[in-house]
Amino acid sequence: MADYDLTPRIAPNLDRHLVFPLLEFLQERQLYPDEQILKAKIELLNKTNMVDYAMDIHKSLYHTEDVPQDMVDRRAEVVARLKALEESAAPLVAFLQNPAAVQELRADKQYNLQMLNDRYQIGPDQIEALYQYAKFQFECGNYSGAADYLYQYRALCTNSERSLSALWGKLAAEVLMQNWDIAVEELNRLKEIIDSKNFSSPMNQVQSRIWLMHWSLFIFFNHDNGRTQIIDLFNQDKYLNAIQTNAPHLLRYLATAFIVNKRRRPQFKDFIKVIQQEQNSYKDPITEFLTCVYVNYDFDGAQKKMRECEEVILNDPFLGKRLEEGNLSTVPLRDEFLENARLFIFETYCRIHQRIDMNVLAEKLNLNYEEAERWIVNLVRTSKLDAKIDSKTGTVVMEPIQPNVYEELIDHTKSLSGRTYKLVTQLLEHAQAQATR
Numbered sequence: 001m002a003d004y005d006l007t008p009r010i011a012p013n014l015d016r017h018l019v020f021p022l023l024e025f026l027q028e029r030q031l032y033p034d035e036q037i038l039k040a041k042i043e044l045l046n047k048t049n050m051v052d053y054a055m056d057i058h059k060s061l062y063h064t065e066d067v068p069q070d071m072v073d074r075r076a077e078v079v080a081r082l083k084a085l086e087e088s089a090a091p092l093v094a095f096l097q098n099p100a101a102v103q104e105l106r107a108d109k110q111y112n113l114q115m116l117n118d119r120y121q122i123g124p125d126q127i128e129a130l131y132q133y134a135k136f137q138f139e140c141g142n143y144s145g146a147a148d149y150l151y152q153y154r155a156l157c158t159n160s161e162r163s164l165s166a167l168w169g170k171l172a173a174e175v176l177m178q179n180w181d182i183a184v185e186e187l188n189r190l191k192e193i194i195d196s197k198n199f200s201s202p203m204n205q206v207q208s209r210i211w212l213m214h215w216s217l218f219i220f221f222n223h224d225n226g227r228t229q230i231i232d233l234f235n236q237d238k239y240l241n242a243i244q245t246n247a248p249h250l251l252r253y254l255a256t257a258f259i260v261n262k263r264r265r266p267q268f269k270d271f272i273k274v275i276q277q278e279q280n281s282y283k284d285p286i287t288e289f290l291t292c293v294y295v296n297y298d299f300d301g302a303q304k305k306m307r308e309c310e311e312v313i314l315n316d317p318f319l320g321k322r323l324e325e326g327n328l329s330t331v332p333l334r335d336e337f338l339e340n341a342r343l344f345i346f347e348t349y350c351r352i353h354q355r356i357d358m359n360v361l362a363e364k365l366n367l368n369y370e371e372a373e374r375w376i377v378n379l380v381r382t383s384k385l386d387a388k389i390d391s392k393t394g395t396v397v398m399e400p401i402q403p404n405v406y407e408e409l410i411d412h413t414k415s416l417s418g419r420t421y422k423l424v425t426q427l428l429e430h431a432q433a434q435a436t437r
Helices: 007-013 016-029 034-045 051-062 069-096 109-120 124-139 143-156 160-176 180-196 202-220 226-234 237-246 248-260 268-277 285-294 299-314 332-352 358-365 369-383 405-436
Strands: 323-325 328-330 355-357 387-390 395-398
Touching (some): 007 202, 016 034, 016 202, 034 051, 051 069, 069 109, 237 248, 237 268, 248 285, 248 332, 332 369, 369 387
């Protein structure tokens, strides 16, 4: 299943701290040798200030209580730097920890800066020190402290680029602390800025959207309403275009969201076309399952892919989250996926056959005749299929579905709009490339 592991594609689009949860999951699932995972962890840790954690990993990897001298020296450097930054930011931190003083702040940042300078002798140097202190705290793994200081820094910062950087850091900290409700709020703030900001080139904006979508995977597959929100974000033309051009592997997560969603989304038909278009650039059992059902009408192939989908989900860091109940361990998303995938198969099967033999369906469902009959009745009721059961012949009779002209017109208009957007984006990218030569 390591062949289907997307970590090598996802990790370059994440902050290095966000990669640790992925490595922890892969280590637990034993998709790779333990030594390989530990080496990857140390490589990541060497670029952070989490020196104590790096020492622990080194001891586990090499089965020793000794650590290299450079790690000891590095720890001393980190402690000294942390102390220096703490002293530099101390005046502003003291102010922010005083509730009475904080009440003097207003929505007007210029007023705040003037007030801090006049009454507390706190100027731009101390505000910059707060950012550096917060950033250093994050690199040390103190995500709670970093989140608080970055939030307070953004309330005082007048530099839009530095404020945006602080917002990325705040989002990462909230994700790592698993504060999903707050993380959703930060994600939406970041999306609004990315969509409205004037970037130096269209490609920079596209790259920011790609980063945002990768970071959002942590939120969408943990937040209660995440499976709906991922469709709302990823399926927007500008974000879907970014996926198709730069990150087709994200189609796995959008496909999963469409499948496990209780309410069938009107964009689903257009998404199937995207899956079909991108088969040469990306496919896995989950996207191939949809192709089998809705493009090739290969129901035997779909059943085989469904079994592969189960393994993909169990070994995916975002989809394979386990829920412990007593002595039992279950993967809720896997169970919902399989249930809905079966419905997809048989809903489509029912729609393309005018008369269906109940015995054939019973065999495919691995049920006896009476159980299959009850299952079909429930399927007809919940899926709003125009069908009836003929008890005399033992068949399900499907009524032909007449196409809705207005819906077809709307579908064609949406498709044309999407292709136009993609063409304009490609032209802008080409013009940018020519200008830089």
